[in-house]
Amino acid sequence: MATGETTSAASTIATILPIVVGGLLTFIGGWVGGYISDSRKNKREERNLARAFRGEIAAIRNIAVRRKYAEGLADVIEEIETSQRAWQFSVHVRQKYFNVYEKNVDKIGSLASPIPELIATLYTHANSVLEDFQLIRENGVGNSLNEQLDFYRELLEVLRETIRLADKVMEEIDREYP
Numbered sequence: 001m002a003t004g005e006t007t008s009a010a011s012t013i014a015t016i017l018p019i020v021v022g023g024l025l026t027f028i029g030g031w032v033g034g035y036i037s038d039s040r041k042n043k044r045e046e047r048n049l050a051r052a053f054r055g056e057i058a059a060i061r062n063i064a065v066r067r068k069y070a071e072g073l074a075d076v077i078e079e080i081e082t083s084q085r086a087w088q089f090s091v092h093v094r095q096k097y098f099n100v101y102e103k104n105v106d107k108i109g110s111l112a113s114p115i116p117e118l119i120a121t122l123y124t125h126a127n128s129v130l131e132d133f134q135l136i137r138e139n140g141v142g143n144s145l146n147e148q149l150d151f152y153r154e155l156l157e158v159l160r161e162t163i164r165l166a167d168k169v170m171e172e173i174d175r176e177y178p
Helices: 002-066 069-083 099-110 115-139 145-176
Strands: none
Touching: 002 069, 002 099, 002 115, 002 145, 069 145, 099 115, 115 145
C-alpha cells in the first residue's frame, strides 16, 4: 500500500509541479517586464524633462547675450563713473519666460544630482534679475549716484553669474542626458 500511495503522490507532484513552476515563471516574467517597461518610461520622461529645461535655459541665456544686457549695463556703469551723472538702464520684460520651470518645478527632484540644485539656483537668480529690471523701470534706484552705481554693479554681477549658471546647467544636462 505504501508503494502505491508513494507512486500516486509522486504522480500528482509530477503533474502539479510544472503548472506551479510555469505560473511562477509567468508571474515573475510579468513583474520583471513591467518593471523594465516602467523604468524605461521613467528614464525617457526624465531625459525629456531635462532636455526641456535645457531648451528653455538656452533660449533665455541666448536672448540675454544677444541683446547684450550685461554689456549695456557695464556701459552705463562706465558712463556714470566717467560723467558723474545718473543714467537710467532699462529693460522691459513683458512675457513670462519660465514656462517649463513653472509647469515642472515639482518634478526637478527626479533629475540626476546636481541638476535640480543648479536649476533652482539658476531660476532664483534669473527671477532676481527680472525683479531688479522691474524695480529700475518702475522706481529707479537709489537717491544718490553712489547708490545707483552700487545697485548697477551688483545687478551686473548677478546677471553675469546667472549666465555662468545657465552654462553650467546646460553642461550638466548634456553630460547626464546626451
